[in-house]
Amino acid sequence: MDLLDIRNLTIEMDGPHGRVRVLDKVSLQLKEGEVHSLVGESGSGKSLLAKAVIGVLNPLWDVTADRLWWNGKDLLAMTPKQRRAITGRDMAMIFQDPLAYLDPNSTVAEQITEAIPAGDVTGTFMHRRIDRKTRVAQLLHRVGIRDHDAIMQSYPYELSEGVAQKVSIAIAIAHRPKLLIADEPTTAMEPSTKDQIQRLLGKLAVSQNMSVLLITQDVASILPATQRVSLLYCGQMMEHGDTETILNRPAHPYTDAMIKMSLQAHAELDPKSKLPSLPGAVPTLRHMPIGCRLGPRCPYAQKQCVKAPLVRHREEQSYYCHFPLNEPES
Amino acid sequence: MSHLLEAVDLFKTFRPRRAWPWSKKSVALEPTSFTLEAGQTLAIMGETGSGKSTLSKIIAGVEAPTGGELYLNGQKLNYAQSKRRCQNIRMVFQDSDKSLNQQLTVGQQLEEPLLFNRDMPSSERKQLINSTLRKVGLLAEHAAFYPHMLSTGQKQRVAIARAIILDPQIVVADEALVALDPSVRAQIINLMLDLQKDMGISYIIVTHSPQIVKHIADKILILYRGKMIAFNETERLLTEKQQPYIEALLHEHLTNHSQITGNSSAKVTE
Amino acid sequence: MADIELYYQERNPSPLQLVWFAFKRRLAPMISLWLLGSLLLLVILAPVITPYSANVQFVDAISLPPSWTHDGNMQFLFGTDDLGRDMLSRLLIGGRFSFGLPIVIVILASTVGIFIGAMVGADTQSKLRILGRTLDRLLTIPSFLLALVLIAILGAGLGNAIIAITLSLIPQFIYVTRNAVYQEWQKDYVTASRLNGCSNTYLMYRVILPNITPSLVMQLTVALSVAIMDIAALSFLGLGVQSPTPEWGSMLARSLDEVYLSPWSMVLPGISLFVTIMAINVVGDSLRRAIKQRMDT
Numbered sequence: 001m002d003l004l005d006i007r008n009l010t011i012e013m014d015g016p017h018g019r020v021r022v023l024d025k026v027s028l029q030l031k032e033g034e035v036h037s038l039v040g041e042s043g044s045g046k047s048l049l050a051k052a053v054i055g056v057l058n059p060l061w062d063v064t065a066d067r068l069w070w071n072g073k074d075l076l077a078m079t080p081k082q083r084r085a086i087t088g089r090d091m092a093m094i095f096q097d098p099l100a101y102l103d104p105n106s107t108v109a110e111q112i113t114e115a116i117p118a119g120d121v122t123g124t125f126m127h128r129r130i131d132r133k134t135r136v137a138q139l140l141h142r143v144g145i146r147d148h149d150a151i152m153q154s155y156p157y158e159l160s161e162g163v164a165q166k167v168s169i170a171i172a173i174a175h176r177p178k179l180l181i182a183d184e185p186t187t188a189m190e191p192s193t194k195d196q197i198q199r200l201l202g203k204l205a206v207s208q209n210m211s212v213l214l215i216t217q218d219v220a221s222i223l224p225a226t227q228r229v230s231l232l233y234c235g236q237m238m239e240h241g242d243t244e245t246i247l248n249r250p251a252h253p254y255t256d257a258m259i260k261m262s263l264q265a266h267a268e269l270d271p272k273s274k275l276p277s278l279p280g281a282v283p284t285l286r287h288m289p290i291g292c293r294l295g296p297r298c299p300y301a302q303k304q305c306v307k308a309p310l311v312r313h314r315e316e317q318s319y320y321c322h323f324p325l326n327e328p329e330s
Numbered sequence: 331m332s333h334l335l336e337a338v339d340l341f342k343t344f345r346p347r348r349a350w351p352w353s354k355k356s357v358a359l360e361p362t363s364f365t366l367e368a369g370q371t372l373a374i375m376g377e378t379g380s381g382k383s384t385l386s387k388i389i390a391g392v393e394a395p396t397g398g399e400l401y402l403n404g405q406k407l408n409y410a411q412s413k414r415r416c417q418n419i420r421m422v423f424q425d426s427d428k429s430l431n432q433q434l435t436v437g438q439q440l441e442e443p444l445l446f447n448r449d450m451p452s453s454e455r456k457q458l459i460n461s462t463l464r465k466v467g468l469l470a471e472h473a474a475f476y477p478h479m480l481s482t483g484q485k486q487r488v489a490i491a492r493a494i495i496l497d498p499q500i501v502v503a504d505e506a507l508v509a510l511d512p513s514v515r516a517q518i519i520n521l522m523l524d525l526q527k528d529m530g531i532s533y534i535i536v537t538h539s540p541q542i543v544k545h546i547a548d549k550i551l552i553l554y555r556g557k558m559i560a561f562n563e564t565e566r567l568l569t570e571k572q573q574p575y576i577e578a579l580l581h582e583h584l585t586n587h588s589q590i591t592g593n594s595s596a597k598v599t600e
Numbered sequence: 601m602a603d604i605e606l607y608y609q610e611r612n613p614s615p616l617q618l619v620w621f622a623f624k625r626r627l628a629p630m631i632s633l634w635l636l637g638s639l640l641l642l643v644i645l646a647p648v649i650t651p652y653s654a655n656v657q658f659v660d661a662i663s664l665p666p667s668w669t670h671d672g673n674m675q676f677l678f679g680t681d682d683l684g685r686d687m688l689s690r691l692l693i694g695g696r697f698s699f700g701l702p703i704v705i706v707i708l709a710s711t712v713g714i715f716i717g718a719m720v721g722a723d724t725q726s727k728l729r730i731l732g733r734t735l736d737r738l739l740t741i742p743s744f745l746l747a748l749v750l751i752a753i754l755g756a757g758l759g760n761a762i763i764a765i766t767l768s769l770i771p772q773f774i775y776v777t778r779n780a781v782y783q784e785w786q787k788d789y790v791t792a793s794r795l796n797g798c799s800n801t802y803l804m805y806r807v808i809l810p811n812i813t814p815s816l817v818m819q820l821t822v823a824l825s826v827a828i829m830d831i832a833a834l835s836f837l838g839l840g841v842q843s844p845t846p847e848w849g850s851m852l853a854r855s856l857d858e859v860y861l862s863p864w865s866m867v868l869p870g871i872s873l874f875v876t877i878m879a880i881n882v883v884g885d886s887l888r889r890a891i892k893q894r895m896d897t
């Protein structure tokens with residue numbers, strides 16, 4: 001059974017210019033211990049999907065889904081209290097803007113200590129105190145902070161952005177959740193730490209059987225341990241499936257473009273040469289194209305694309321496109 | 331022949347927040363010297379908190395250095411003497427949302443540097459604004475727009491237009507590319523390269539991404555805890571053997587497609 | 601490159617105009633705004649349109665009830681008080697002190713406060729920081745108490761009351777302006793303008809001021825209702841406007857003695873005060889909501 005099973009999740013909100021559908025029938029399954037990457041440009045609804053899972057969406061929005069199941073239990077049918085219990089114990093989220101989610105009035109050490117489960121530390125009062133402190137230091141080390149003494153005493157506003165991200169990762173993994181949602185956790189970091197964090201997340205997935213949902217903008221920064229990838233564009237799912245298949249033989253034009261536009265692909269071009277890119281920009285909510293939302297920017301678009309494509313399957317991948325690429329010759 | 335920009339022993343110290351008057355100041359940037367030639371791109375790299383932003387802010391004139399000198403075309407630049415600096419060294423910020431004034435139209439914001447640095451009648455200013463907007467891939471009509479009506483990529487284009495409208499010699503960009511979507515980022519990099527070819531602008535860019543650096547930088551300056559530990563041509567830094575810190579910055583080991591596939595389980599168990 | 605989005609509006613409203621549009625869409629604040637506007641007009645024209653002088657006494661019409669009651673007289677629309685003075689004239693003339701004077705006071709206090717606040721907020725070298733800190737301490741004292749203390753020092757009387765209320769309002773303006781300016785000053789767009797070589801006056805008036813206008817307007821509405829309350833309260837205590845000059849607060853105080861005989865002499869100034877202050881608060885509140893709505897979209 002899947003740990004997280006989302007079928008046709010739709011989120012609609014009332015904007016100043018009428019009702020808009022910010023997530024349009026998105027499906028996603030996550031197994032226990034699986035590392036799953038969710039890729040998409042800004043405004044594609046990645047953060048919204050994550051927030052829908054942990055249940056912190058604006059209550060005024062319409063959230064409908066054929067299924068939003070956690071371990072076989074329907075999350076949408078639960079009372080807020082039941083839901084919070086599950087969220088607090090089993091899920092953790094690293095938010096995109098770490099400084100906004102760290103408590104500005106307590107030190108880093110206090111905030112991490114708070115996140116360590118009470119059952120973890122035992123013994124006399126002094127024992128527990130020392131134990132907690134070493135645990136905090138250990139956690140900071142794991143996320144790549146070397147001078148833990150100085151960082152433990154600082155308040156969030158004193159941290160640089162990269163360090164703040166690391167601290168919020170430490171807080172998130174402190175209580176060993178079953179599902180870790182990481183919303184662009186490594187954007188402000190240098191490559192070596194990025195590697196370290198990515199290795200850490202991969203290792204946690206294996207050793208603690210923790211599922212990881214990694215949210216990123218660029219296919220170049222998906223986790224090395226990723227087993228499955230989903231691509232989201234403007235609230236529509238474009239393609240999902242096995243990492244290897246998708247990266248080597250993308251069926252969807254968007255996937256193809258994202259791979260060509262990724263940082264990794266830049267490195268293989270001549271210095272100072274023109275980079276490939278999709279024309280135009282991501283449309284605003286007010287001006288969503290009908291049918292396939294990639295339509296106006298898609299190099300392969302044809303008349304048919306004003307009708308939303310249905311899901312199709314090809315071996316290890318599923319895609320939503322009328323004119324798929326890399327079709328096997330039959 | 332003097333260099334376009336020469337920095338001699340620039341350094342910067344900060345007083346820690348909860349400090350006594352007599353306690354030691356923390357050093358954000360140790361004495362740093364480097365040079366930059368016309369039409370070249372210098373990339374500043376380093377781990378978080380290594381002083382990259384501090385150095386770029388000093389060059390752009392946002393902050394005064396605690397000590398050291400900057401020479402532009404062989405002439406000394408003072409922090410106080412801002413006219414010459416703001417005509418020749420311009421800055422593009424990380425967040426285009428915050429670096430544009432929400433209450434002024436794009437045209438008014440582009441006019442601002444002209445009002446204070448150029449002596450031209452308003453019709454000429456209009457024309458210059460129009461041609462600059464076209465240079466960055468926008469339309470003359472965009473002059474009447476307020477920033478909240480533009481997309482992120484368009485906003486970053488406006489920010490670049492504001493930087494190049496005075497025909498500067500150097501543009502400093504602190505993490506100006508990280509917040510952008512892949513497609514927009516590629517568009518903006520293409521734009522920056524085109525402008526460099528057409529106008530001979532030199533760039534000083536701050537970024538974490540080795541791939542971008544490899545693509546656009548001629549020289550790389552590497553900082554480690556406020557200290558410059560390498561300053562060399564991109565080619566040489568990439569090909570020659572370096573100390574581990576530099577290697578780690580310049581080569582992203584893991585996120586390689588061939589490595590993602592195949593041996594992923596071997597990697598995570600270590 | 602161009603989106604279709606770019607073309608269909610020919611005139612682009614500025615963000616401040618958008619706030620105004622959002623404000624205008626709602627009924628209650630617009631009614632309140634019209635109410636305040638007509639009140640201002642009435643108060644300005646009061647000497648011309650009042651039927652009688654405020655202090656002339658009609659011995660044959662003492663404590664006459666309003667004209668719509670059984671005993672009323674059309675000659676005195678709102679009746680007369682215990683000395684036979686026309687209530688309507690007194691209310692209108694009183695409005696000059698109860699509503700007109702606070703406006704003048706707020707204009708004075710805001711000019712001084714915003715000017716000092718802007719200087720303190722834009723000061724990067726912390727020379728003026730001490731001043732800001734001192735004024736912050738003053739803020740912990742309620743403004744009415746501050747006005748009372750000042751009156752105690754200066755002595756009672758209208759002129760002193762004006763001075764006291766003005767002085768007691770200034771710290772709030774300084775505080776709000778300083779914080780707003782300081783916050784804006786840290787932002788990238790101000791740095792960008794600074795790097796454009798803008799002069800400091802340009803920075804203040806063209807760059808920062810439009811961005812802090814919403815918070816300043818909010819503070820203006822708050823200060824106006826506080827000033828109205830303060831003047832009414834001081835006069836009620838006999839420390840502000842002196843009799844026989846009419847003022848809503850002092851009229852209330854006078855009516856206390858004969859509230860059973862002529863309730864209208866208490867109800868009418870009370871209602872005037874209530875309606876005015878409520879209108880101001882509604883305007884301020886809707887303004888806050890309009891700004892927030894603008895931020896959210």
Ligand SMILES: Nc1ncnc2c1ncn2[C@@H]1O[C@H](COP(=O)(O)OP(=O)(O)OP(=O)(O)O)[C@@H](O)[C@H]1O
Nearest residue numbers: 022040041042043044045046047048049096217285
């Ligand atoms: N609180 C909100 N009110 C109104 N619209 C919202 C809100 N939060 C998100 N949206 C809209 O929903 C869409 C999806 O937003 P979301 O934050 O999920 O994007 P994202 O994929 O996480 O992008 P990014 O990579 O920039 O974080 C966007 O178009 C956004 O404008």
Ligand SMILES: Nc1ncnc2c1ncn2[C@@H]1O[C@H](COP(=O)(O)OP(=O)(O)OP(=O)(O)O)[C@@H](O)[C@H]1O
Nearest residue numbers: 160161162344358377378379380381382383384385
């Ligand atoms: N205003 C300030 N007051 C005190 N210390 C500061 C201030 N600004 C920067 N520092 C310190 O100077 C050092 C260098 O900071 P800087 O912002 O230049 O780093 P950076 O290389 O840009 O890092 P990042 O990659 O996270 O942006 C840091 O240790 C920082 O704590």
Ligand code: SF4
Nearest residue numbers: 292295298305321322
């Ligand atoms: S459905 Fe049409 S527009 Fe959409 S991705 Fe496929 S080809 Fe492009």
Ligand SMILES: [Mg+2]
Nearest residue numbers: 046047096183
């Ligand atoms: Mg997001």
Ligand SMILES: [Mg+2]
Nearest residue numbers: 382383384504
């Ligand atoms: Mg920085």
